[in-house]
Amino acid sequence: MASTDAAPGGDKGARQALARRLGHDFAKPDLLELALTHASHNSRPGGVAVSYERMEFLGDRVLGLVVADLLYHRFSGEDEGALARRFAVLVRRETLAAVAGEIELGKALILARGEEEAGSQENPAILSDCCEAVIAALYLDGGLEPARRFIAAYWTARLEADPTPPKDAKTELQEWAQGQGLPLPRYREVGRHGPAHEPHFTIEVTVEGVSPAEGSGSSKRQAEQSAAETLLGRAKS
16 A cells, blocks of 8 residues: 555656666566665555565675676785775765766655655665665666676776775774874674574774764674774764
């Protein structure tokens, strides 16, 4: 049952323009439409919302595979640690949101009217999630090749922009704190949810003189990195 606050299906012309930018002729256009549908637009009471969220899960894995393959072949002389740091930057929310902006994905989103009025079509979290869902739509409609072409088109320049691997966020935050003559950052777990075999962690990091920051992830290390990155951005602003 559709939400009573639903908008009338988003901008069809914008979705058609987006499909052209993706460089793929969809045999099943409904896949792209689903990848652009926010849960607020069409939900089933007591059931699973009809939205991009399941596709986001798949798109994240497709993106990871293609980016890992690109890195493996482009930086053949680097060890797994350096590749992992490059990978983390390329698949993070900020990168996905930036790509979504380049392809004008926000204009094609299908949102409830309330979400549109709140400006959700410019929300980086929604844009990044939908970008992953769009990658899944390409994969489901045409296999790995159209997804790989799209990722290569928008990620290769980013991949090659820095000749040296980026620093680990925790290392960079530690170096920044030491450079300021401050004590080392402190990390503590402030939340954990999900089943035992698939937990999700929330970590808080504090540095003297800077407001604490939180990060989350499927491992403590991932959550710590996320928290460190957020705090580092705040400290340097």
